[in-house]
Amino acid sequence: MAVAIAAARVWRPNRGLSQAALLLLWRPGARGLARSHPHRQQQQFSSLDDKPQFPGASAEFIDKLEFIQPNVISGIPIYRVMDRQGQIINPSEDPHLPKEKVLKLYKSMTLLNTMDRILYESQRQGRISFYMTNYGEEGTHVGSAAALDNTDLVFGQYREAGVLMYRDYPLELFMAQCYGNISDLGKGRQMPVHYGCKERHFVTISSPLATQIPQAVGAAYAAKRANANRVVICYFGEGAASEGDAHAGFNFAATLECPIIFFCRNNGYAISTPTSEQYRGDGIAARGPGYGIMSIRVDGNDVFAVYNATREARRRAVAENQPFLIEAMTYRIGHHSTSDDSSAYRSVDEVNYWDKQDHPISRLRHYLLSQGWWDEEQEKAWRKQSRKKVRAPRPGGCGGGC
Amino acid sequence: MAVVAAAAGWLLRLRAAGAEGHWRRFRGVGLARGFLHPSATVEDAAQRRQVAHFTFQPDPEPREYGQTQKMNLFQSVTSALDNSLAKDPTAVIFGEDVAFGGVFRCTVGLRDKYGKDRVFNTPLCEQGIVGFGIGIAVTGATAIAEIQFADYIFPAFDQIVNEAAKYRYRSGDLFNCGSLTIRSPWGCVGHGALYHSQSPEAFFAHCPGIKVVIPRSPFQAKGLLLSCIEDKNPCIFFEPKILYRAAAEQVPIEPYNIPLSQAEVIQEGSDVTLVAWGTQVHVIREVASMAKEKLGVSCEVIDLRTIIPWDVDTVCKSVIKTGRLLISHEAPLTGGFASEISSTVQMFNYAICCVELPLYGKPCSIL
Numbered sequence: 083m084a085v086a087i088a089a090a091r092v093w094r095p096n097r098g099l100s101q102a103a104l105l106l107l108w109r110p111g112a113r114g115l116a117r118s119h120p121h122r123q124q125q126q127f128s129s130l131d132d133k134p135q136f137p138g139a140s141a142e143f144i145d146k147l148e149f150i151q152p153n154v155i156s157g158i159p160i161y162r163v164m165d166r167q168g169q170i171i172n173p174s175e176d177p178h179l180p181k182e183k184v185l186k187l188y189k190s191m192t193l194l195n196t197m198d199r200i201l202y203e204s205q206r207q208g209r210i211s212f213y214m215t216n217y218g219e220e221g222t223h224v225g226s227a228a229a230l231d232n233t234d235l236v237f238g239q240y241r242e243a244g245v246l247m248y249r250d251y252p253l254e255l256f257m258a259q260c261y262g263n264i265s266d267l268g269k270g271r272q273m274p275v276h277y278g279c280k281e282r283h284f285v286t287i288s289s290p291l292a293t294q295i296p297q298a299v300g301a302a303y304a305a306k307r308a309n310a311n312r313v314v315i316c317y318f319g320e321g322a323a324s325e326g327d328a329h330a331g332f333n334f335a336a337t338l339e340c341p342i343i344f345f346c347r348n349n350g351y352a353i354s355t356p357t358s359e360q361y362r363g364d365g366i367a368a369r370g371p372g373y374g375i376m377s378i379r380v381d382g383n384d385v386f387a388v389y390n391a392t393r394e395a396r397r398r399a400v401a402e403n404q405p406f407l408i409e410a411m412t413y414r415i416g417h418h419s420t421s422d423d424s425s426a427y428r429s430v431d432e433v434n435y436w437d438k439q440d441h442p443i444s445r446l447r448h449y450l451l452s453q454g455w456w457d458e459e460q461e462k463a464w465r466k467q468s469r470k471k472v473r474a475p476r477p478g479g480c481g482g483g484c
Numbered sequence: 485m486a487v488v489a490a491a492a493g494w495l496l497r498l499r500a501a502g503a504e505g506h507w508r509r510f511r512g513v514g515l516a517r518g519f520l521h522p523s524a525t526v527e528d529a530a531q532r533r534q535v536a537h538f539t540f541q542p543d544p545e546p547r548e549y550g551q552t553q554k555m556n557l558f559q560s561v562t563s564a565l566d567n568s569l570a571k572d573p574t575a576v577i578f579g580e581d582v583a584f585g586g587v588f589r590c591t592v593g594l595r596d597k598y599g600k601d602r603v604f605n606t607p608l609c610e611q612g613i614v615g616f617g618i619g620i621a622v623t624g625a626t627a628i629a630e631i632q633f634a635d636y637i638f639p640a641f642d643q644i645v646n647e648a649a650k651y652r653y654r655s656g657d658l659f660n661c662g663s664l665t666i667r668s669p670w671g672c673v674g675h676g677a678l679y680h681s682q683s684p685e686a687f688f689a690h691c692p693g694i695k696v697v698i699p700r701s702p703f704q705a706k707g708l709l710l711s712c713i714e715d716k717n718p719c720i721f722f723e724p725k726i727l728y729r730a731a732a733e734q735v736p737i738e739p740y741n742i743p744l745s746q747a748e749v750i751q752e753g754s755d756v757t758l759v760a761w762g763t764q765v766h767v768i769r770e771v772a773s774m775a776k777e778k779l780g781v782s783c784e785v786i787d788l789r790t791i792i793p794w795d796v797d798t799v800c801k802s803v804i805k806t807g808r809l810l811i812s813h814e815a816p817l818t819g820g821f822a823s824e825i826s827s828t829v830q831m832f833n834y835a836i837c838c839v840e841l842p843l844y845g846k847p848c849s850i851l
Contacts, residue, residue: 235623237619266656267656267658268654268658269656271654271656272654276654278656278658280658280659285655286651286654286655286656288647288650290642290647293643293646293647295615296612296614296616296618296643297615297618297619297622297647298619299612299615299616300615300616300617300621300622301619301622302619303576303619304620304624304625305623307574307576307601308574308625326611326639327612327615327643329609330607330609330612331612333612334607334609334612338604
């Protein structure tokens with residue numbers, strides 16, 4: 083018995099063209115593609131048939147002893163829309179986002195990057211106690227945030243500040259939380275980067291890893307019951323995916339048919355632990371089918387790929403009440419946090435490669451330039467302006483309450 | 485687990501008769517009798533089988549809540565859940581095996597009445613059950629989670645202590661999971677051994693941000709459970725499993741609330757304060773009557789009801805009156821909740837006694 087991986091092309095009604103390829107693990111005798119009631123129906127019990135009657139699996143018999151070989155040499159392929167130079171590869175996959183939206187994507191990523199630099203320095207200067215940068219992963223944040231509705235509930239881990247940035251969380255409140263000052267709506271109770279915003283539907287971050295995963299599933303279940311037409315998105319890293327809570331969340335989401343997007347940022351490291359020491363299977367995307375979850379792997383440094391996958395997952399999660407798993411491959415360019423010096427466990431060359439050759443911000447900039455929507459002068463002006471915004475944010479930007 | 489529960493049910497049906505919980509009849513020496521008869525030799529005690537027992541003592545029929553019906557503990561729980569689901573359209577009940585009625589029959593009939601989207605099974609994963617419940621509560625809906633035995637609550641400990649208890653505080657009240665209630669069968673049942681008998685309330689007592697409640701009877705259970713469900717903080721409601729069938733009394737059909745964090749003085753006395761919760765309340769009630777009968781000692785019996793936040797005032801006031809305190813619980817002694825009560829009372833009463841000794845003239849001592 084061979085395990086065949088079939089690509090199912092999914093049609094988007096308002097486009098009429100094939101869109102994101104969603105990979106589904108398919109076995110002979112399987113009862114079709116995932117749908118909203120994936121119960122295994124028991125076959126009519128008949129002792130004359132030599133077919134399996136077990137309630138636990140829908141499968142044929144085989145009389146040849148053969149173990150399934152996990153396929154890690156040629157894993158689930160990585161969906162991308164742009165090449166590393168920001169050029170669209172397959173025009174039919176181009177989401178054709180309007181200029182304002184793409185500029186918003188770009189400005190969110192760069193503003194986040196600027197804020198990261200300044201706050202990292204603030205920690206080094208002793209102004210704040212701790213900080214975590216998002217270098218290299220900005221694409222995963224804004225690409226996914228742009229594909230959601232503003233009221234979709236977000237459960238994050240700690241490296242998703244770009245989602246809040248895209249939702250226009252005021253700079254002053256980011257920094258108030260990091261400084262733990264009187265303006266912090268979290269009342270200065272947590273370490274820096276543990277943001278939360280009720281108005282923007284971003285649940286307050288907590289330090290224990292992966293605890294948000296089953297919680298996000300519960301929230302999605304409640305949203306389904308309320309007929310809210312809302313999806314819940316749950317972010318986590320490939321390290322947190324090793325936690326028991328991740329397994330619990332995946333299984334619950336599938337069995338209870340919850341409209342949730344599991345978004346895994348696979349950035350290669352969990353502090354100092356590389357992925358080779360985190361798992362032996364084919365990453366996190368390959369786990370999804372094991373739970374009965376529609377899954378895809380995307381290039382996390384390609385905002386359009388992230389956008390397309392999240393958009394389609396959102397549409398179907400809400401329409402069909404089923405979970406989706408997106409594994410966004412990316413790279414953590416910065417240290418784990420201000421308490422970490424990653425030169426202790428990885429080479430500077432490796433980091434430089436990603437910073438220079440495959441960065442989500444550069445790739446989008448190339449795209450913007452090729453579209454004629456951006457130029458060097460605007461780049462210079464924006465860099466200056468974003469530094470100014472971070473250094474002297476306007477007070478009361480949230481309008482009195484989050 | 486279900487087999488044990490089924491066996492438990494069978495045994496309890498055989499042994500329990502009416503309101504009395506005598507499930508073994510031996511001429512043996514209970515621990516209480518051993519204490520009251522110091523003349524019994526060590527050899528005698530060793531030869532006689534040491535068996536504890538209790539007799540469930542029903543409370544008088546409540547008059548102020550309308551029509552009542554004879555219910556045992558699991559039926560009173562069902563009644564509370566029924567009232568909650570009727571009143572609150574967002575309320576859902578979930579956990580292992582709750583759909584068919586639960587291994588202790590606490591959710592019988594609810595799925596048929598309220599629908600499979602409101603009363604449903606989850607996969608076998610306690611950390612998932614509690615995490616999922618927190619998520620439902622974060623959206624504002626009412627989540628009533630069941631952990632099949634308190635012995636299995638530990639995988640959910642991280643979600644309870646690190647997440648549920650701290651949700652409101654850490655977010656500066658932007659988010660909370662106050663509408664979460666976790667119910668779980670608790671305590672000795674006789675044959676449960678290590679993993680179907682535990683009383684883990686002390687582990688949770690060390691955690692600010694949650695409430696832990698333990699009823700002694702069906703009437704108490706329904707009122708306290710309804711208060712837990714309506715409380716704006718995540719609550720853990722431990723149900724003494726031996727009382728599921730052994731305890732039956734008149735319970736109001738309509739919903740009613742018994743306040744949390746209020747201990748109840750079940751019996752007034754003057755010589756010693758006895759504090760307990762859950763099943764043990766009935767044991768110390770019996771001890772109180774034996775003490776009265778055999779020693780002429782007048783005991784004040786207090787049912788603590790809420791473990792945290794516990795009713796310090798009622799207990800301390802009582803100890804000021806009697807001057808003596810005895811706390812009895814099923815859980816292990818070291819770090820058990822009695823240690824918290826006794827140290828608080830000693831601190832409180834020591835201060836009172838030191839200041840006011842000349843006025844009261846009565847020494848304080850803790851047994």
